Amino acid sequence: MLKIALGQMEVLPGRPDINTDKMLSMIQHARNERADLIIFPEMAIPGYLLGDTWEQPSFLRDCEAFGQQIIAASRDICVIFGNVAVDWDRHGDDGRVRKHNACFVAQAGRLIGTCIKTLQPNYREFDDTRHFFSLRKLALERNQNIDSLLTPVTVTIRNDKYRLGCIICEDGWNDDYNIDPIAILRTQGPLDLIINISSSPFTLGKNNKRNRVFSKQAQETGVPLIYLNTTGIQNNGKTVYTFDGFSTVYNRLGEIIAYCPPFTETLDYLDLPVKAAGQDLAPTSVPDDSTIDSIYLTLSYGIKKFLQSIGMNKVVIGLSGGIDSAVSAALFASILHPENILLVNMPSKFNSQTTRDLAAQLAQNLGCLYTVMPIEQSVEYTASQIAGTPITNLANGRQCNLLVSSFVLENIQARDRSSRLLAGIAAAFGGGFTCNANKSELTVGYSTLYGDQAGFLAALADLWKYQVYQLANYLNDKVYGREVIPQAIIDLMPSAELSYDQSVDQGKGDPIIYAYHDYLFRAFMEHWNRATPEDILNWYSQGTAVLEQKLGCQDGLINKLFSSPREFIEDLERWWRLYTGMAVAKRIQAPPVLAVSRRVYGFDHREAQNRVYFTQEYLRIKDRLLSTM
Structure with missing residues (x-):
């Protein structure tokens, strides 16, 4: 049995001093509660979305120094935390000092393991490859297999040895990569516990998907999995993101046996029967995060934290x-x-x-x-x-x-x-x-x-x-x-x-007919494979029912709004010209947006002021539809 402290903390980006003080306080509390292990989020010391602050050597030195304080505090308790790892003798692809997004494992006042993030997201709001050198890239540089670099960390607690598979955020979202860090860790021998430390922004419905993905990983490995996320807000200038925490523990069957309340800084404790892989604990249900309740919660939380961060109370x-x-x-x-x-x-x-x-x-x-x-x-x-x-x-x-x-x-x-x-x-x-x-x-x-x-x-x-x-x-x-x-x-x-x-x-x-245009605009902007007029007109040519199904709008609405293909096309082109034209200039100068959805304007939706464009296939479909009138 391991008594594990889940340090779901609010990380203040760019304030390693405040974050470290909070971590030290939580470590002391966990020690007083006789916890065997305390886990903190990814980049718990520096914060995650820092822009080009990562290019300041003096800031990196501070992060290192504060990391040493956490390591020193690991007497009588094992501490797992995220921080930047700096290799001062090497440089990254940008010619600056090499930095890794890393998970540190400390025990008995010393560092016993450093795990480097293998997979680095470079989509949506993420820009990891701009600043950090991944384990995948390190293996390529050294001409080694990743298997030799990605290995479990062994800790000894009350004379029992535990093999921990430590990964960082994106390493658990590996479906679209050709590398599976968890599968690699499994080849290194039996694991007792998988720990995923994260700094994962809230997105409407994202936790529902995460629970499906991580539950499957726990089932496939037969190993309990702990997901530890941060709370608070961070931004990249144009877009403000909330971090909901929602740290979750899965047993070997993939059942959720514990979670921390969302949007709440907390130090929760869990007695985990590791040898039984957590399956002795009763599963629990978690709230749905895709409803209007979650929208209100993240907006309310984000506004409150943003006002606090800029010192505004009126x-x-x-x-x-x-x-x-x-x-x-x-x-x-x-x-x-x-x-x-x-x-x-x-x-x-x-x-x-x-x-x-x-x-x-x-x-x-x-x-x-x-x-x-x-x-x-x-x-x-x-x-x-x-x-x-x-x-x-x-x-x-x-x-x-x-x-x-x-x-x-x-x-x-x-x-x-x-x-x-x-x-x-x-x-x-x-x-x-x-x-x-x-x-x-x-x-x-x-x-x-x-x-x-x-x-x-x-x-x-x-x-x-x-x-x-x-x-x-x-x-x-x-x-x-x-x-x-x-x-x-x-x-x-x-x-x-x-x-x-x-x-x-x-x-x-x-002039916007929201019952229809909300869904049309969403297809332009939020669909993972973003729709263009070519896609819209192709679906329309297959029948309005097909288009309505693809967009998600009300059945029968399109025929009520547009009496002919010409009217439909004129409407489509009007809004596409605005979306890719003058609206771009306006969005570039718009205020920061508080993020809720799977794609938000600002840094998550990177765009350039270019001329409006219609594809050749779109023009062919258009000519065909209009010629039949």
């Missing part, structure tokens, strides 16, 4: 009376004290009394600070100044005036609200103002640069519109237990209300 939210700003307000109000939230309604002549009243009602329901600041006068002044001030051609002395079109006037309104009012109000209030954009808007740039796409954090920008509505109902039903977001806001036609053509009282609203 927030200004532009409150239009629409669904996005309403959800944003209710979300922040569930985190901050109402007196630290200032809700601002900024009507123009285009805003209906309906949305003005709904904004006031929501503010009343939340109990936040509230003000109304009309923008009509300043918008008119800006428009008249632009149109009324002559522009001189200094080469010939000729003058002309600019035309303020209705489209330009819409943008002036949006920028007046954000760049002028909200920015100024936030500075005076001593806080920041939010960006309330959703993922559908961000996809096609249905927002104004320096206007409603401005703010310190885009907390809803990884939610499709249908998820925003789900969250609104969840906030009412589960978080507040009453109707804080008026049902009229949920039922209202979504509209920017920037012109009379967007009058909500007349049922006019956004």
Whole structure:
């Protein structure tokens, strides 16, 4: 029987001093509880998403020094932890000092094993190969088999020897690699325990998949498996990731016998009958992480931690009376004290009394600070100044005036609200103002640069519109237990209300048909093999039922929306041109996005400003469909 301490800790990226102090405290607590073994996450000392901080030798020296403190603290207890391993005598492919992402095993005040990460993810938000030298690459350099470098670590506890197979995060997600670290460890003789230390960001539904993958690994090896993950938030500049922990223990049958609560820093203990491979312990069920509950939990947790990390405790939210700003307000109000939230309604002549009243009602329901600041006068002044001030051609002395079109006037309104009012109000209030954009808007740039796409954090920008509505109902039903977001806001036609053509009282609203376009845009952006117009039109040509099945939208919807292939194609091309065109420029300058989904805008969705492109096959399918009309 081993008494194992699971150190599911919040790792502060770039603060090895704070992380080490926390680890030392947990080690002492585990020692007092007579634990035999304590496990910490991947990169527990430095943090994981650090950008090019990894290029600072002085930072690396600090990480090494703090690692030595952890090793020294391993008297009377075995400590397994993640840190950077530096080979000062060699360099990586970038010419800098060589660094490894490593798992250290310490006991009796000394280092008894160092395991280097074998597989390095280089997709989504991960950029490991930029900084670290993998075990796979090390074996190639030395002209050795990985088998000779990837070996179990043997520890002795109360005169019994235990062979530990220590791997790091991606080493357990090996289906698409030609190397299987766990299979290699099995060839080294019998294992008593597999330990996977991780720094794995939350993704909606990811733990459900992990449980399937890791359960299978425990079954196939016949060895208990411990997955130890970190909590907290880390970022790579444009994208903020939450880390949910959810550390889990599997017995030899692949059954889950223990787990740490998600989004909670904790030091949990488990008495594991290693010789019986954990199968004597009763299995337990774990919560589903693919529901709206998990979306709320990660958003609430991420916002709270992000505010703490930047030292902000006051927030200004532009409150239009629409669904996005309403959800944003209710979300922040569930985190901050109402007196630290200032809700601002900024009507123009285009805003209906309906949305003005709904904004006031929501503010009343939340109990936040509230003000109304009309923008009509300043918008008119800006428009008249632009149109009324002559522009001189200094080469010939000729003058002309600019035309303020209705489209330009819409943008002036949006920028007046954000760049002028909200920015100024936030500075005076001593806080920041939010960006309330959703993922559908961000996809096609249905927002104004320096206007409603401005703010310190885009907390809803990884939610499709249908998820925003789900969250609104969840906030009412589960978080507040009453109707804080008026049902009229949920039922209202979504509209920017920037012109009379967007009058909500007349049922006019956004050009995006969310019931369909949410799913079309998701195919462009979130599908692992991302769809292009060629894929969409190919599925459409096979029948609208095929397309609806591929996209996941409502059956029969496409024929209701588009009466002919020409209409369908015009709609498809309109949004594709925006998604790959002007929207890219807007996204590059957008605020940081709080990640929820399997692909999020920012560093997870790397893009360049290129010209719009349609493949040759798409053009052939298009010609064929249109020629039959």
